[in-house]
Amino acid sequence: MTPRVGIALAALLALVAGLDQARAQDASTLKKDMIGQWELSTTERSKTCVVTLKGDTTPQGLKLELEPGCAAALPFTKDIAAWSIKGLDIVRLQDATGGPVIDFTEVESGILEGLRQGEGIYILQNLAAARSLAKSMDQMIGDWSMVRGNGQAICGLTLTNTEAGGDNFQVFLKPKCDAAVAAFAPTQWRLDHGQMLLMSQSGETWQFEADDNAQWRRVPDSADPLIMLRGQ
Template sequence: MSTRRCSLWPAGAVVVAAMAALLIGEMPARAQDTSAMKKQMLGQWELSTAERSKTCVVTLKNDSTAQGFRLELEPTCAAALPFTKEIAAWSIKGLDIVRLQDAAGQSVIDLTEVESGILEGLRSGEGIYILQNLIAARSLAKSMDQMIGDWSMVRGNGQSICGLTLTNNEATPDNFQLFLKPRCDPAVAGFAPTMWRLERGALLLMAANGAVWRFEADDNAQWRRTPDTVDPLILLRQ
């Protein structure tokens, strides 16, 4: 005589229990991830427009508030970035979102990591803002100062095809003026760049029509146009 074993739990309850077990198993890992990110974020950061034309120093602290953790903004922040007047605290949402929030806990801006030590967030109608380690940001500012001056654009064989001058004169809120010298190669003259900026370690030359040439520093402290070609263009300091 055969016997049938009866489950004490309905099938649906088994599924729910399994899902609950998975969630419980994930909770310690998520808590660890959040704790690690919080520790990584403590300290001084620079909040800025995408190209650092307007900046604000933010100090993220470990002290708890009603809605998150305490922070301090430099007195000049409100003038540089008016929306920072609303920021009262910071918190971590999910696994990788750093939220700068108002006193009620509502987001003023949410930022996510795009590179090590660099977070990016969007404010509707305003554009992209960058949060990065203050020391790294100031190093970038120094790098920008070092870019100002005369440069020569050469081909891979060393033939000079154009001279140009990078200035620190603001062309738009995020870009600086660039001037070509006379007798440039037609390819460069046709491109006709008028502005430049540094963006995440790359040098961008921009034309009035929106065209962009991107250069990256190579091992020889030269700037090579990317993507690379069999006949590369290289920028050399004059």
């Protein structure tokens, strides 16, 4: 082996070692971030289960605890015996043999998605964040009034917690709405990244952002804004 080849080989081996170390650090960081309480749920959160991921090692993998109602809410959880990190970014809930019951990957901070063939997508979300979202959702349920910037009421709406598919819920317009709102005719709503979304059957979406706890303003803003106020 020539000196030049030897140097190149040594550099390559050092690069590989560096990549392996980086992968190990990524996996170690993910493991540390995952330790704690999580909500495992269907996408619309109609069925939920609290999972506590721990750092202790067991013969099956890393230790976890499922709340007593998990198997009734999500039957596949009865097969979960442990958890582990696979590769760089996969959080695996696994059976006693180490086989995957469901694999999750992060889609945004604190929220992971996993697919079970024949069943659909499930969400693993930080428990505190999930309960905060649920509380926010509960606070949104009820009667609202859509008003112009001058305070003139132009439509009444009722936001419900009745599922309408996906992450959406039913919304109902009250009689005598402004023509523009009646033509839009929203049938569904949801909270999404801090915004209130109203959606029509045609696929049109109106977005509102909170000014404060009781007032939401349509975005992008305009000279004659639309504002959502609680039950007026």
